[in-house]
Amino acid sequence: MPLTIAIDGPVGAGKSTISDEVAKRLNILHLDTGAMYRAVGLAALENGIDPMDEEKVCRMCEVGGANVDVRYQDGKQVTLLNGRDVSSAIRTQEAGGAASAVSRYVAVRSMLVRRQQEMAQQQPMLLDGRDIGTVVLPDATAKIFLTASPEVRARRRMLQLREKGDQTPFEEILAEVNARDLQDTTRKLTPLRQAEDAILVDASDLDFEETVQAILSIVEARHG
16 A cells, blocks of 8 residues: 555645645655635535535535546646636635535535545655544544644734735634634534544644654654
C-alpha cells in the first residue's frame, strides 16, 4: 500500500501550508481536501443557493452542478469546479464559511470521500482536512492532529487577509474561528476530532520549520 499521511486539525492551524511543505520534502502528492469542500461551497454561492440549505445543495450535486476535480500542475494542486480553475476563488472567507456548512451533508461528503480514497489508492499521498484519519484514511501510515490556540490561529488568518488587502478586525476573525471550531466539533456527521492513533502537534509556540520537522519526525518513525 502506498505511503499515506493524514493531517487533521481545526481551521487556521496551518494544515494546508504545512502539508504542502511536508509533501514537497517527501516528494509525494498533497491533496488539500478542504479545497474540494470549498469548491462545492463556492458552487452553491455562485448558483444563488444558501449553503445552509441541505436539500438544495445536495440536489445541486446530484444534477452535476458541483463536479470537483483535482489536477497537479508544476507540483501544485489545481482545484477545478465544473472544469474551471477555482484555486484562488475558493480562498475567500465566504467560500470557507460555505465549505463548513456543506461539509456536514451526507451526499456531499460521500461524493468527495469516494474521490479522495480512489486517489490515495493509486499513489503515495498526503491528505489534510478534518476527518482524514477518522473517516477518509482510517488506515493511513501516519496520522497527525495539527492544532494551535484560537488566538494564534486567528492572528495567522488576519495576517493572510492583510496581505490580500482585507482589513477585517482581529476580534471578528477570532469570533469566526471560535464559531467554526464549535460548528466543526459538534456537527452530527463526522465531527472534527483527534483519531485515537493520531499524534498531536500543537504549533502554538512553533514556527513553520519547527512544525514541519515535527511532522517529518512522526512520519519517519511510522514509515522509516
